[in-house]
Amino acid sequence: MLFTRRNFVASAAAATVAAQARGKPNFVFILADDHAGYVLGCDGNRQAETPNIDRLASQGTRFAANYCNSPVCTASRQSFLTGQLPHAAGVTVLSTALDPGKPTIAKQLKTAGYTTAVFGKMHFNRPASPGLHGFDEMFTEGELNRAWQAAGGKPLPPGTAARTLPWRPFQTPAYEWLNAGNLPYPRFENEMRSAFLLGRVREYLDTSKDKQFALWVSFQEP
Incomplete structure (x- = not known):
């Protein structure tokens, strides 16, 4: 399969x-990457077919008002991983490496x-x-x-x-x-x-x- x-x-x-x-x-x-929140069936999109994500949303908790901390890929990912804003995580541009000592x-x-x-x-x-x-x-x-x-x-x-x-x-x-x-x-x-x-x-x-x-x-x- x-x-x-x-x-x-x-x-x-x-x-x-x-x-x-x-x-x-x-x-x-x-x-x-680049998956806008509105491109989900659970968000009311009638063209997007996302049955399993929709099921997770219905059985769990769906946060409808989330904001990305940075438009830059690397900074956004490391902000999510560390729980810190990009400037606090020390990652603000695409090529910055996350400090291994960060939580x-x-x-x-x-x-x-x-x-x-x-x-x-x-x-x-x-x-x-x-x-x-x-x-x-x-x-x-x-x-x-x-x-x-x-x-x-x-x-x-x-x-x-x-x-x-x-x-x-x-x-x-x-x-x-x-x-x-x-x-x-x-x-x-x-x-x-x-x-x-x-x-x-x-x-x-x-x-x-x-x-x-x-x-x-x-x-x-x-």
Whole structure:
């Protein structure tokens, strides 16, 4: 079965319910780049199909008046992780690295006996290593992108025209698919970076059923 973001949310919800039955909840933090809050069925959007997120919202607590602390990706992520405003966390621009000595939610949960892991885009701007910022296991963007590219994918259909984007003509050029609107998208869904990421997340969930865990899953796609 293709492990998509939709059935991941469903399985993650089941994992937290199972943990609550044991008396101590697991934590799953799900982040996505550029995902506006109004693009959710639970927010009244009639085009967005988000049944599992809607179910989480109906069974839990939905905060309808949240404000991002920074429009910059790195600063916003580290503000969320530390519970501090960007200037207090010391991360205000895209390339700033979070000080390893800063308090984080992951460190607090480790102190409470949780196993911690992070998968996906986090913009720590440091090489991933066990223990960094309180995470026992890390599979963040650098390692993720290298592993995803090494895994390869299905070839494009014959005749798919492409050109190198002029703003990135270096070692790993970006490509613009000239007829992208006609590509058979479902055929390539399993080769998307998010699907590859979720394969690794599923492995983690399968081996962590008997653990108290706190898991961060951060998608680069909205």
